[in-house]
Amino acid sequence: MPDGKVVSLEDRIPKLKEQRKRKTNRRLILLISVFFLLILLIIYFQSPLSHVNKIKVEGNKTISDESIIQKSGLSRRTNVWKVNKEETAAKVESIPEVKKASVKIVFPNSIVVNITEHAKIAYISNGKKLLPVLGNGSVLNKQQDDILTNIPILTSFKKGKFLNEMVDQLKQLPDEILNSISEIHYDPKKTDNYHITMYMNDGFEVSATMRTLASKIIYYPSIVSQLDPKEKGIIDLEVGSVFKSFKAKGKDKNGE
Template structure:
């Protein structure tokens, strides 16, 4: 060539050999990497590292840890890769106490189950026992306790059936701030109204009511109480209108109360 340098075939051969050797080395390194990765995976799957070692359960109050674990089907020794989180969550949520369950896996071998339980709406009194009634309406026959509940109303003289179902449905509709003021609710039927109830409030008042309009009447309770002297206890009747009658004989005239107006 006139303007270029002519490279002989003898000079090019060493460069070609070097390039081919580099490519071969890269292939060898890649194959070795894949081989050892495969070996490590086989060792991992055969070793205790791939098996569940720790199960952490959070958020349970009513349901026992052992019951949740049994329902999940996960045990120590379960292959961590065979855990289907969605299926496991669905199994746990079949427990009557559980509203939601969330299963997560932390490698190498820890499973965490976070629970949200249904709120205890009330307790059904049966002799010396108290049976929890959940916010989904479920009556937990296996959750009975002899400790007097302090965080939810106690239902007294109720039997399973239409009246109790109506009572639970009504409580579910009450605002939390009103529900928390109720100590006990007694089924107190009359000849003309089998849905009649008597409430004992935490502030010392009694309330006569009927389940036929209980929710719509009871939402006015804060407004009714604001019209009364806290030191003068008595009975508030909200069956039809809203009336107050003090306990003491000399103060026992009925006083008509105004319900909070709705805009």
């Protein structure tokens, strides 16, 4: 039999008892911890602590926080863990100015609503007020206090296919071109129901048809750069690109 230290049964029993005691204590501590955690969760869900305490709105520029919160249906009486994020976002997206919305729950009891607004692409004049026209073609029924000066004013347009076509064309324009337009008048002809007259910020006028506006007006800076800035006139983009000065137009009228 090889040499070795022999541990008697009497020596092993106390060690085994100590190990079992430690395991029992660990299990007991775990069970007590789980029990108290469940108690705390029950208290939390039954108490006002689980109700929405703060609603933060991000990304809005023209819509007030109050309007968004009211549309969302959220309030301090709402249980934060019963909030359906998709349904709440859909409610906010029903606001005409809102392009996209998302809802996030922040522990312990806060809600963050993040929105992306439709860009204002123009204003439409109804004779008394300037109503914003959004990138999705919607016309807001209320004039807003902050009137942007770098987008065109649409005149003589009504809701329908011609306004929708105009908006579709404007959405395709780079900011440089869009910001150079002061007014766009719906000016139909017998031969073209889509004809418009544009008044530019630099004093020129543009005669065009809506259907090809986006593809032709992009050449406007190049065309103007070849003209005498002191001699204003009409740039006809209906077929090609023809310039006729106001002076020449006046002479034609006098000749008649």
